Amino acid sequence: MKRLCIHTITTKPWSTEECIRNYSAAGVEGITFWRYSLEGRDPASVGRMAREAGLEITSLCRGGFFPGRTVENRQAALDDNRRCIDEAAALGAPLIVLVCGAVPGQSLTESRKQIADGIGAVLPHADAAGVKLAIEPLHPMYADDRSAVNTMRQAHEICDVLGSPAGVGIAVDVYHVWWDPELKTMIDLAGQTGRLHAFHICDWRTPTSDLLNDRGLMGEGCINIAEISRWVDETGFTGMREVEIFSNRLWAMDQSEYLDKITAAYGEIYS
């Protein structure tokens, strides 16, 4: 189970406390919290509970959604990202994953500009809190309303525009980028520039019945996960491999059996 981290949303039916207890008991090494997992709880206490259970806190998901039609919309996003940074600091999460946002009908170029501006605006707050930010390029099928950053090249370009601050990097999720012919080149570049901040795994099912919630467990789909993982490791990355799966089908399972499947699937690839 070396370097295995699980996102709380992967086992969404479980409470935060069940995630911590069950991941820990299964020998999982890391946990990434989704913000809903902190609702009604003290982030510092949740963080302590996770660490006491032997789990490393990998990141907090998710900040972002910077673009907006109006100044007020964009200001509200900045405020929310600052709150997210405060939560991450209290939790003890060293990293926030950014789903950068998009506004249907607004040009993607304009949205990317607003994203760069937004990250730049909250970066001092993140730096002061000791929390890094990772731009997660999202699959082009989410370019309408979730992210105008759809390739690793675009994520690199935003890092460049910001002047390559140490506090901003990239989260590589195989689901979003596996199809990209530039993937290996862009992972290499992320390694060289110190931008490879997170690595997420799951699989792409054929057919895929839902754009959001039909991801596959590793091995259920067509993604060359082992190969991409090798590319990531070859950059010197030694961080967690984070299992992030949204799946109505898998959420409907007994979650303990599902956790067994996750650890087995992980072992298949990384043993």
Added chain:
Amino acid sequence: MKRLCIHTITTKPWSTEECIRNYSAAGVEGITFWRYSLEGRDPASVGRMAREAGLEITSLCRGGFFPGRTVENRQAALDDNRRCIDEAAALGAPLIVLVCGAVPGQSLTESRKQIADGIGAVLPHADAAGVKLAIEPLHPMYADDRSAVNTMRQAHEICDVLGSPAGVGIAVDVYHVWWDPELKTMIDLAGQTGRLHAFHICDWRTPTSDLLNDRGLMGEGCINIAEISRWVDETGFTGMREVEIFSNRLWAMDQSEYLDKITAAYGEIYS
């Protein structure tokens, strides 16, 4: 209705004869036949019927699906593409649109090699028949089993590998490529190289409920159709603008009312 072409699959509930009669009556200028529209019919007679109704035959959809795990699979694809070419010639369609194919779990690089090989293998047959071929880059959400060609750059690369034959070009469908940050550059290149063979329009709905059959009518979504059309026209392209919409929702409508909506939506953009 200048330069308006409709794909028969757009009004799938209609028979081939109804498509011809109703498009013609609505003042539509062109028709693209899907192969199923020729089933049980003589392609030459269908072509004659369309021309007599005043319709220009824009293309035949679709050839392709070249990749396969075995030599036998790939040979079967070549045979089918040659039959498709014969049908296009009989129909009087100057162009075949290629959905190039992919095999889940086979590397996209290998599939693209098989695609280039496949196009090269059938090209002499197409040249002899006077039929051109257009590589249609498909959205990355179809990279698992429909096409390993997911960007215009990749389509250009295949044309390059083949030695830039005049008989092979690119079909630009806004649904597949609207998100691509290189889109304008690649359309310009297609113009400069004489590869811009076809232009398809529809829209991307938010949310999209189905990966295949939830396309929008122009105006129902977020795609910058007018802007992309301008880029296309600026290359000197004077061909048809082809409405190709797969939609369970729109197929469930009265198709005459739907055709009115199509011509109205077209007029909104191009008047």
